[in-house]
Amino acid sequence: MSFKEWMLERAQHLKPETFEKLMMIIWALWKNRNNVLWEGKAQSVPDLVLSCFTWLTEFQKSRGTGTSTQRSVRPKWKPPTQGFKLNVDAAFLPNQHQGGIGGVLRDSTGQFKAAFFQHVDHAASPKQCELLAIRASLDLLSSLDIQNVCIESDCMEAVYEANCTNYALLANGGLVDDIQAMWSRLQGVTICHTPRTCNAVAHRLAALGFEATIGEVWFDYAPPCIIDVLQHDCAQLL
Template sequence: MTESILSAPPFNLQHTLLPSINFKEWMLERAMQLQPGLFAKLLMIIHGVWRNRNNTLWHDKTQTAQDLVLSSLTWLEEFTSAHAVNSKSNRMQQKAWKPAAQGSLTLNVDAAFLPDQHQGGIGGVLRDYQGRFKAAFACPIPYTASPKQCEMLAIHEGLDLLHSLQEQNVVVQSDCSEALAEIYVENHSLLANGGIVDDIKQVWHQLTGVQLIHTPRNCNQAAHRLAAIGFEATHDSVWLHDAPECILDVLAYDCNKLN
């Protein structure tokens, strides 16, 4: 069985290249001669052959050559995908929420959206340079056409909150780079969301020292939690001075990362 597998695609090893006496030396040669991806497949096939041998001896269950190859390569694909996700997660975990410099506030905003329901929710949280809570909001959006539009509504609501509180020197953080890019377009009247962009800029121009910047999604967890609350809500909610219980753990986590 092993000979038939290794002499067929994707290995196509000639019979003279199949292991004869010294298996260790043969494997070292294959490691040097085969591409890394193909060598990984060879290792999985050999493991599959060994496992098939044990199942035959101890459980009287034998796989065909085709089933053995498919199961081994499927397991390798799942392992590679899981390893790639874990590597990406580890890289993302290195980033943490960062407040604006001393003397400025940070407003994180986010949106939740379900295309099948054409509705959404938005939320935002305002904190000082030490991560201390100042204000927050969570609102349902009865109808929205796209995630980007919902993100723009979150930014607009956040700016409205700053205007009502008469706050200055605020860094507004959103994890939607597409929404921010459209807001910065000068001739926005031709955009699909041009009306919302116009509303945003009208409020923005009434504020002093307010910046709109992008932040990674994993640095926007408090606003994400509030957007989910807004999605399920039936009315708008605003919190001042005392943070809602639903984000206390996230606020504490972000503050701990600052120390």
């Protein structure tokens, strides 16, 4: 029996969800091989597995929205049931190797509490910028001495790495170490994924950070540049 025949024979005995993961890993290995040959770049094993499973999840989400009724239902931002919610986002252009990050803190009634944006002079990837946004959000919470906060990012890979316990081999391992060290000093803080449609205010702030030369921070009173997006989020709660 040839290897191809053996693979096909074994595939018939796999559960559909296991077979899908196997195909994604094979594709990721093939793509990684081509990147090594043509660009001299290689992903680490944790990055490779994480990225291919993230792509699979995104594909399954898009495949599950086949009807017009399902497509019209978009997730909306919701305030936390208690405590606070801090949404973060990042902007990045690979040809310029720079980015911007931003975040907004709101309470359980949707009221604005704080916001920030920063320019990132040197960045290697969108995921690195997202991790920088998470680290900046933890720094903000530390300065405010606020507890019981849900930090939300629309980058699933960054959220996974921020929560990863075995991060030594990750490309951004040093940054994740910073995040977890800051996180350990805070009480009642979680880092979670949220759909992009629930992250509009942070997205606006990240874009402003990309264009800015200096960072900005606001407390208690929202700046005019995000008033419209904040009002849109609140209007959807009615």
